[in-house]
Amino acid sequence: MRIAYVINSLEGGGAAAPVPAVTRVLRDQGAEVEVFALLPRDRRALAGMEADGLVVHVREGREKDHLAALTWLDRQIAAFQPDLIWTSLTRATLLGQLVGLRRRLPVVSWQHAAFLKPANRILLRNAQRLSQLWIGDSNNVTCLTARRLGVPPERLTTWPLFAANGAAPVAKPWSPGQTVELGSLGRLHRVKGYDVLIEALAILKASHFAPPAPFRVRIAGDGAQRASLAARIAAAGLDNVELVGFQEQPRAFLASLHGYLQPSRSEGLCIAAHEAMEAALPMVVSAAGEMPFSVLDERTGFVVAPDDPEALAEALRRLLSHPERLAAMGQASRERVLERFGAARFARTGAEIYGRLPLSRAKLRGRGPHRSAVRPASGRSA
Numbered sequence: 001m002r003i004a005y006v007i008n009s010l011e012g013g014g015a016a017a018p019v020p021a022v023t024r025v026l027r028d029q030g031a032e033v034e035v036f037a038l039l040p041r042d043r044r045a046l047a048g049m050e051a052d053g054l055v056v057h058v059r060e061g062r063e064k065d066h067l068a069a070l071t072w073l074d075r076q077i078a079a080f081q082p083d084l085i086w087t088s089l090t091r092a093t094l095l096g097q098l099v100g101l102r103r104r105l106p107v108v109s110w111q112h113a114a115f116l117k118p119a120n121r122i123l124l125r126n127a128q129r130l131s132q133l134w135i136g137d138s139n140n141v142t143c144l145t146a147r148r149l150g151v152p153p154e155r156l157t158t159w160p161l162f163a164a165n166g167a168a169p170v171a172k173p174w175s176p177g178q179t180v181e182l183g184s185l186g187r188l189h190r191v192k193g194y195d196v197l198i199e200a201l202a203i204l205k206a207s208h209f210a211p212p213a214p215f216r217v218r219i220a221g222d223g224a225q226r227a228s229l230a231a232r233i234a235a236a237g238l239d240n241v242e243l244v245g246f247q248e249q250p251r252a253f254l255a256s257l258h259g260y261l262q263p264s265r266s267e268g269l270c271i272a273a274h275e276a277m278e279a280a281l282p283m284v285v286s287a288a289g290e291m292p293f294s295v296l297d298e299r300t301g302f303v304v305a306p307d308d309p310e311a312l313a314e315a316l317r318r319l320l321s322h323p324e325r326l327a328a329m330g331q332a333s334r335e336r337v338l339e340r341f342g343a344a345r346f347a348r349t350g351a352e353i354y355g356r357l358p359l360s361r362a363k364l365r366g367r368g369p370h371r372s373a374v375r376p377a378s379g380r381s382a
Helices: 019-028 046-051 066-080 090-103 118-130 139-149 194-206 226-235 250-255 271-278 309-321 323-340 343-354 361-366
Strands: 002-009 032-039 055-058 084-087 107-111 133-136 156-158 180-185 215-220 241-245 259-262 283-286 301-304
Touching: 002 019, 002 066, 002 090, 019 032, 019 046, 019 343, 032 066, 032 090, 046 055, 066 090, 084 090, 090 107, 090 118, 107 139, 118 139, 133 139, 139 156, 180 250, 180 271, 194 215, 194 226, 194 309, 215 250, 226 241, 250 271, 259 271, 271 283, 271 323, 283 309, 301 309
Parallel strands: 002 032, 002 084, 032 055, 084 107, 107 133, 133 156, 180 215, 180 259, 215 241, 259 283, 283 301
Antiparallel strands: none
């Protein structure tokens, strides 16, 4: 099977990051996969794809030149002649569906986001029948996809978009005399809630909280909110909070911490948070997306309501008041994520989904009239 994997962009840290892991499973099943990116953006995801042996086609264009993007994608698909189009995120999905309709190709579509803009929700709901199979990147997103897009169970399944790596670097335990290193990985965007984190840290400072050990917070990532977040940090006088920019080696960054913070307003799976668990870090997260199902409150960390700086400040107070407990909570965190998201389970789920992929009409004609275009669910649908 030839699969055209269509993505919005090559932006680092976004939905493009898991493409090598996903396509590796597809290729292990015998598929030939090429990637088609509608925009380059910062191109930070490109190196990982090319290192994994993927052929990547990149369009040089703009965010809203949809007709030009559609024309480019149609030409690329005509040249590649795939048996199936696989899409990720709203723009790639809508354009991929149109090309699939024109070229009479089946379409399979990821859903990643727990939040959809109202206009995108309407567009996707109206077009949902143009994708023969929908895949949620977490149980939470699969349930949301069923509800908000109206996708029936027989065309909906779940592939948790994280394969835990037992060989990934593990953080060194905190020891007395050390500064407690806290951190977060993510785009500097409102959805990640870093303004809420800064407000919570300001609340802690104003309360004259004096933890047993000094602590520092490093926020790794770039984005449109960088200047406004820096201004908030300066206004609050938080000299122990740093915006450290994009990290080329995210797992090494996580291994340098003693605790991880993810105060997001909205999430799907949140790969960074699960990588932090993989690195044996105790967690302070918001109850967004899959995180409240992965993080066990008071065992592997603390879970608070999204957009609640007071609750987040209290969770930070509890975490920092007992630094001697961080290592044990971190080890429980690692065991939890390896159990839920082991690499073998990731590959097995992907293989099951590959086994029910819809086939192009040409392949259907070649394999007889009784082959179903979408194979029955195998117990993993929502």
